[in-house]
Amino acid sequence: MNALRFPSEFVWGASTSAYQIEGATKEDGRGVSIWDTFAATPGKVRNGDTGDPGADHYHRYAQDLDLMRELGLRSYRFSVAWPRIQPNGSGKPNQKGLDFYRRLVDGLVDRGIRPMVTLFHWDLPQALQDAGGWESRDTALRFAEYAEIVFGALHTRDWLTINEPKTVVDCGYRQGVHAPGIADWDRALVACHHLLLAHGLASRLLHERHPGRRIGPALNLHPTYPAEDTQACRDAAERQDVIENRLYLDPIFKGYYPEETLPADRSHIREGDLAVISEPIDLLAVQYYTPVFVGPDQLRVIKHTTRQAGWLEDYPDGFHDILTRVHRDYPAVPLVITENGLATDDEPGPDGRVADEDRVSYLRGHLAAMHRAMKAGVPVEGYHVWSLMDNYEWAEGYAQRFGIVHVDFESQKRTPKDSAIWYRDLIRTGELH
Ligand code: GBH
Numbered sequence: 001m002n003a004l005r006f007p008s009e010f011v012w013g014a015s016t017s018a019y020q021i022e023g024a025t026k027e028d029g030r031g032v033s034i035w036d037t038f039a040a041t042p043g044k045v046r047n048g049d050t051g052d053p054g055a056d057h058y059h060r061y062a063q064d065l066d067l068m069r070e071l072g073l074r075s076y077r078f079s080v081a082w083p084r085i086q087p088n089g090s091g092k093p094n095q096k097g098l099d100f101y102r103r104l105v106d107g108l109v110d111r112g113i114r115p116m117v118t119l120f121h122w123d124l125p126q127a128l129q130d131a132g133g134w135e136s137r138d139t140a141l142r143f144a145e146y147a148e149i150v151f152g153a154l155h156t157r158d159w160l161t162i163n164e165p166k167t168v169v170d171c172g173y174r175q176g177v178h179a180p181g182i183a184d185w186d187r188a189l190v191a192c193h194h195l196l197l198a199h200g201l202a203s204r205l206l207h208e209r210h211p212g213r214r215i216g217p218a219l220n221l222h223p224t225y226p227a228e229d230t231q232a233c234r235d236a237a238e239r240q241d242v243i244e245n246r247l248y249l250d251p252i253f254k255g256y257y258p259e260e261t262l263p264a265d266r267s268h269i270r271e272g273d274l275a276v277i278s279e280p281i282d283l284l285a286v287q288y289y290t291p292v293f294v295g296p297d298q299l300r301v302i303k304h305t306t307r308q309a310g311w312l313e314d315y316p317d318g319f320h321d322i323l324t325r326v327h328r329d330y331p332a333v334p335l336v337i338t339e340n341g342l343a344t345d346d347e348p349g350p351d352g353r354v355a356d357e358d359r360v361s362y363l364r365g366h367l368a369a370m371h372r373a374m375k376a377g378v379p380v381e382g383y384h385v386w387s388l389m390d391n392y393e394w395a396e397g398y399a400q401r402f403g404i405v406h407v408d409f410e411s412q413k414r415t416p417k418d419s420a421i422w423y424r425d426l427i428r429t430g431e432l433h
Helices: 034-039 057-071 095-110 126-130 137-153 165-175 185-209 231-254 273-277 316-329 357-375 418-429
Strands: 011-015 075-079 114-120 158-163 214-220 224-226 284-287 292-294 335-339 380-386 405-407 414-416
Touching (some): 057 095, 057 414, 075 380, 114 137, 114 335, 137 185, 158 165, 165 185, 214 335, 357 380
Parallel strands (some): 011 380, 075 114, 335 380
Antiparallel strands (some): 405 414
């Protein structure tokens, strides 16, 4: 492949989230989150793994900041743990929690790395779950209060509201494989509405109180394709697209829900809600891992198997297709890629190197596909690999490693994998080889 050039102002970065890396779940006044509860419930997470020790980032953040600088990152996307800021989900902020994120943001700025802050990456305060969680409208109102506390404490431009509302809806409320572990589609749709409302309320607040800043949602988008070239499969893929993508894109960009997703009982959807949800956004954060191939029976068909995560297919064209489609159907907003990556089971070899060639190949293919979309006019301003370092992969515990930096969860030693060295060179030259 000839080298592909990226614009010199292109923003290269890496992503993490609080519960997955911080550890220290009982320190400095942090309250209990629904993931602490879920992980402690027997049978929910592989090997009974919990967010402790994580990558012990709460204590090692200074070392991790130096690592980011060595890799040449220009942006770092992380999340704030709501239970560190409001241990019970409402009321006066916990100073020590705010101080941690202030130190982190200062450390980034000192090193010339742009912070991108996610307000909610799934670690809901348990006290709010006890009061109904996302099925309760009040959680959306509490989220806006929490957002305003964080907006006021961190002086930084770019903000993301909710990470992957679809995963909360689908894994947390439909399948029950994530916290809070509910398996009921009707309840999932209520939670979905309140997640979107929370996004809209926080976005509106930022616009009213902090002009000059930018905000948007972080959506995991999955292009859907017919598994076979038949009418039944094409229809099934179309139906699947509604559930995967349009349930989130349509209300946010157009102010309405796809007809097929409106439940019989709509009492939770109030007059004016969709105007809040469709508050204009300043950027759309796109997370892409895998397409979905759909069989005539609406069941998923896996076509391009990857070694570790069964749900994740290596299909770069899907990235190109979803980017061009989003830009065509939901135009006029800059796109930032906030997650893309692969799980592998790499360990350091005798020479200390971590040879993760599958990850390099996945990333290379996906960046080439993104480049193709940019050439076709899609305004992608930056890219963040998932993840900066190995971490707690939710229900998979520590078994799946998505990092470009290896973490030994016993010693907490960090070792940049071959993919990290490759990424550093890409950032330095702006050329994809
Ligand atoms: C993202 O989720 C998350 O934002 C991030 O925290 C996570 O670490 C990363 O991607 C890698 O997974 O679908 O039933 O097979 C992506 C959505 C949801 C996909 C859980 C994998 C596994 C359960 N993920 N899903 S299932």
